[in-house]
Amino acid sequence: MVAAAKAKTQAKASANRSAPKSLTRKSNGPPALNREEEFAAYRNMLLIRRFEEKAGQMYGMGLIGGFCHLYIGQEAVVVGMNMASTPDDQVITGYRDHGHMLVCGMDPKGVMAELTGRSGGLSRGKGGSMHMFSIEKNFYGGHGIVGAQVSLGTGLAFANHYRGDNRVSMTYFGDGAANQGQVYESFNMAELWKLPVIYVIENNRYAMGTAVSRASAQTDFSKRGVSFNIPGEQVDGMDVRAVKAAAERAIQWCRDGKGPYILEMQTYRYRGHSMSDPAKYRSKDEVQKMREEHDPIEQVRRRLIDEWKVAEDELKAIDQQVREIVNEAADFATTNPEPDASELFTDILR
DSSP: OHHHHHHHHHHHHHHHHHSOGGGEEEOOSOOOOOHHHHHHHHHHHHHHHHHHHHHHHHHHTTSSOSOOOOOTTOHHHHHHHHHHSOTTSEEEOOSOOHHHHHHTTOOHHHHHHHHTTOTTSTTTTSSOTTOOOBTTTTBOOOOSSTTHHHHHHHHHHHHHHHHTOOOOEEEEEETTGGGSHHHHHHHHHHHHTTOOEEEEEEEOSOTTTSOHHHHOSOOOGGGTTGGGTOOEEEEETTOHHHHHHHHHHHHHHHHTTOOOEEEEEEOOOSSOSSTTOOOTTSOHHHHHHHHHHHOHHHHHHHHHHHTSOOOHHHHHHHHHHHHHHHHHHHHHHHHSOOOOGGGGGSSOOO
């Protein structure tokens, strides 16, 4: 009897060790933002929204060629992360990257001019939508290869760890990229060496067009690091307050030298995967429901009006200012000269 009881106790302990539930958590109700933070979040998300809407229009007019992936609907993710980080922290992401650039403080004119392939673009017109870079703003790209940035973001964290500079690498990727093998090689290395990297999984539910439930055996992406002992957290990626609060926890974890952290941002893109995607794999009612009930910008607007008693005219004025910035960027992107032919031979590794 004693032996049997002991064996049962050992088996229970073993089961608990094999599934360390403490490594994953659901975020609770988000803490409130103060008035200035709400205004900043509203303006920054609105800048991304209006910029992307304009980019979509210009693509339809034939002014932008190649691939173009819009961030409309996902604005709270990158804005909330940015609110919790410092300018010294690094950002690296995939090809849905315009919002990340703007929130890092990159010039909207330079971003839009890169989309139209002009010399004033941030990659001098040679990178287009998916390949921009700014070492001054600690933005290490847009990357066109699915999941490629995860290894590179881990490398940035290794450099931070090696130098002891207390910086954190914000490495963004999507639910589709989460199934790539190099992601798990990166997880292993990051935890083994306790690297300061936050893996931000922007789960917009459809990857390139296949629902998460059809493509992923484990649809709770916050658990993807359990076998590596990496803590994870599911976050309402449509609520900038929840994103900021989760980002603060993850950043502190990294700065304390505890290693990597996974944040699954449950978000939603309103447009197709790219401008060439009609998104027929989901209903219009589903998209409309998300817009009406969970829109990240509308949530902040309502709080500013209801809780902070901000007048509608004041918010309209902000929208007008943002539209002027975006229109100036569009004008610049269509009048700036194209790169000289000699640019074909610059920035090439030989």
